[in-house]
Amino acid sequence: MENLMIGPKGLIKKQEFVRIIIQSMHALGYRKSAVCLEAESGISCKSVDFESLESHILNANWDDCIGALNKLKGLSDETRASALFVVLKQFLLECLSRGEDALALEVLRKQVAGLRMGKEKVHNLAVGLLFLKELGSNKIDNGIIQEFRKRMIIDLENVLPPPITLPERRLEHLVEMAVSAQVDNCTYHTSDAITLYEDHHCGRDHFPRETVQILTNHKNEVWFVQFSNNGKYLASSSCDCTAIIWKVLETGKVTQKHTLKSHQNPVSFVAWSPDDTMLLTCGNMEVLKLWDVETGICKHTYGNDGFIVTSCAWFPDSKRLVCGSSDPEKGIYMWDSEGNDIKAWKGVRMPKVSDIAVTPDGQHLISIFSDKEIHILNLQTNAERVISEQHSITSLSVSGDNKFFIVNLNSQEIHMWDVAGKWVKPWKYEGHMQQKYVIRSCFGGLNSRFIASGSEDSQVYVWNQLSSYPIEILSGHLMTVNCVSWNPRRPQMLASASDDQTIRIWGPNCF
Amino acid sequence: MGRIFVVDLEGRTYKCKFCKTHLALAGDLVSRGFHSRRGKAYLFSNAVNISVGPREDRMMLSGMHTVADIYCCRCGQIVGWKYEAAHEKSQKYKEGKFVLERWSLFGGK
Numbered sequence: 001m002e003n004l005m006i007g008p009k010g011l012i013k014k015q016e017f018v019r020i021i022i023q024s025m026h027a028l029g030y031r032k033s034a035v036c037l038e039a040e041s042g043i044s045c046k047s048v049d050f051e052s053l054e055s056h057i058l059n060a061n062w063d064d065c066i067g068a069l070n071k072l073k074g075l076s077d078e079t080r081a082s083a084l085f086v087v088l089k090q091f092l093l094e095c096l097s098r099g100e101d102a103l104a105l106e107v108l109r110k111q112v113a114g115l116r117m118g119k120e121k122v123h124n125l126a127v128g129l130l131f132l133k134e135l136g137s138n139k140i141d142n143g144i145i146q147e148f149r150k151r152m153i154i155d156l157e158n159v160l161p162p163p164i165t166l167p168e169r170r171l172e173h174l175v176e177m178a179v180s181a182q183v184d185n186c187t188y189h190t191s192d193a194i195t196l197y198e199d200h201h202c203g204r205d206h207f208p209r210e211t212v213q214i215l216t217n218h219k220n221e222v223w224f225v226q227f228s229n230n231g232k233y234l235a236s237s238s239c240d241c242t243a244i245i246w247k248v249l250e251t252g253k254v255t256q257k258h259t260l261k262s263h264q265n266p267v268s269f270v271a272w273s274p275d276d277t278m279l280l281t282c283g284n285m286e287v288l289k290l291w292d293v294e295t296g297i298c299k300h301t302y303g304n305d306g307f308i309v310t311s312c313a314w315f316p317d318s319k320r321l322v323c324g325s326s327d328p329e330k331g332i333y334m335w336d337s338e339g340n341d342i343k344a345w346k347g348v349r350m351p352k353v354s355d356i357a358v359t360p361d362g363q364h365l366i367s368i369f370s371d372k373e374i375h376i377l378n379l380q381t382n383a384e385r386v387i388s389e390q391h392s393i394t395s396l397s398v399s400g401d402n403k404f405f406i407v408n409l410n411s412q413e414i415h416m417w418d419v420a421g422k423w424v425k426p427w428k429y430e431g432h433m434q435q436k437y438v439i440r441s442c443f444g445g446l447n448s449r450f451i452a453s454g455s456e457d458s459q460v461y462v463w464n465q466l467s468s469y470p471i472e473i474l475s476g477h478l479m480t481v482n483c484v485s486w487n488p489r490r491p492q493m494l495a496s497a498s499d500d501q502t503i504r505i506w507g508p509n510c511f
Numbered sequence: 512m513g514r515i516f517v518v519d520l521e522g523r524t525y526k527c528k529f530c531k532t533h534l535a536l537a538g539d540l541v542s543r544g545f546h547s548r549r550g551k552a553y554l555f556s557n558a559v560n561i562s563v564g565p566r567e568d569r570m571m572l573s574g575m576h577t578v579a580d581i582y583c584c585r586c587g588q589i590v591g592w593k594y595e596a597a598h599e600k601s602q603k604y605k606e607g608k609f610v611l612e613r614w615s616l617f618g619g620k
Contacts, residue, residue, distance in 0.1 A: 438514040
């Protein structure tokens with residue numbers, strides 16, 4: 001019985017398998033079935049050793065209990081000491097409740113101290129016991145003692161290792177592990193539907209690969225495109241000096257809502273406020289403008305003639321915004337949505353800021369200095385971290401879960417770094433073409449699992465975070481694709497902006 | 512054509528005369544003694560914001576070389592050439608370096 005293996009690969013021991021099934025039956029509340037299975041299989045959920053320990057405790061045979069613990073095989077000294085500590089704690093409590101103070105003290109001094117559990121734990125125990133003493137020992141009646149004993153048994157169960165005891169909910173844990181692994185391995189993951197009846201696998205035909213719609217409203221190259229945070233709108237900006245706000249209908253079709261005309265120069269960058277009520281537009285080598293999304297009216301202009309803005313970002317409160325500037329004074333400027341100055345990092349030593357982003361939780365400010373340096377500023381602690389890249393960085397993008405950001409490099413690679421700073425080397429993605437132009441990339445899909453980027457060969461490249469080479473290459477545009485955006489609420493919807501003056505919306509085959 | 516990516520150099524730079532794009536650092540200047548059809552030219556160890564044309568074999572004052580014309584990435588103006596390969600040993604030091612013609616430059620400031 002002991003050595004019987006089951007499963008197609010012969011990796012699973014039958015006895016262990018049945019034991020965890022019994023444990024999960026108990027956990028689910030099917031006591032009668034559990035007991036029935038125990039009887040039918042002859043395997044019990046609780047090991048023999050543990051059952052004897054349990055009976056010793058419930059009958060207050062403390063010496064037997066301690067003796068049994070000491071005899072148990074396969075325990076490290078530390079674990080044995082922890083287990084003994086738990087038992088002795090209960091023993092001392094019961095001593096005090098019976099008024100046997102002297103005995104309690106003796107045990108505390110000799111046996112507990114001898115366990116080398118650390119001074120703090122022993123002191124805490126002593127204090128706890130004294131406190132109980134203060135309450136009055138006759139307050140602890142038999143019923144409560146039994147309760148404490150049961151709780152103590154559970155504590156003991158957590159301390160002792162398998163096979164004496166089982167980790168809690170072992171079967172559920174194993175099943176979750178298997179399902180998580182399936183999800184992690186799902187290359188074209190577009191839906192979270194998980195069932196135990198089938199291995200999770202998202203088919204390639206659910207992945208956005210086809211052009212679903214072409215938007216031709218712009219009259220010149222389209223340089224930037226981005227979906228709003230709620231996925232209901234799309235903003236695009238173009239060389240024709242305008243930006244357009246589009247509405248995404250329920251059906252997924254995109255229609256024009258407003259055309260924002262006011263810039264004198266091509267519009268190179270737009271940023272949605274986190275609450276999606278306002279849009280910031282950056283003119284190329286020009287000022288920053290704030291627009292109301294509902295009405296399409298320009299509410300503020302930041303900076304005056306001669307002010308050159310490279311990029312901007314919002315704080316999560318939708319009230320404050322930052323922008324990077326290269327003239328007249330290089331630096332980072334912070335304003336509020338009413339047009340007031342809040343703060344500025346500027347000065348002679350400030351280098352040129354080419355891109356800037358704020359993590360969605362507002363904790364970190366990431367900026368690109370002098371084309372090759374990434375500065376990560378923790379806004380709470382003011383701690384700054386610098387990553388130096390070998391090649392020039394053309395764009396920066398932060399993931400929705402605040403943990404990662406990606407930079408596009410001139411050397412035709414995309415590097416992903418972690419915001420927390422634990423990684424020594426970045427994850428690298430390649431396959432696309434980039435040499436002359438500013439090409440942007442973005443995170444997308446469920447859990448920001450995918451990275452999509454534009455490319456100078458007129459195609460859209462998509463990577464799975466785990467793969468260095470693209471999993472999908474989308475063709476359709478006629479010229480360089482400058483920017484890509486993934487709809488945060490529709491994992492199957494992608495938008496791309498190209499020099500061919502169009503924006504393409506991509507979706508799955510069966511759309 | 513798309514948003515052209517331009518690098519900015521810190522310090523004394525030589526810029527494209529037509530669009531003021533930074534092309535090279537004064538610190539990277541190797542020699543002032545070069546000549547092109549249009550006049551004086553300078554040899555630099557490094558140049559930025561340029562696009563490189565096709566390679567061709569050309570007979571220069573100093574002998575046969577494999578060179579490629581270089582253009583300002585923003586305005587497309589030809590600004591000089593890059594030495595891809597030298598055929599004589601004494602000219603090997605030029606390989607990988609850039610010659611910027613004086614007439615297309617603005618600067619030293």
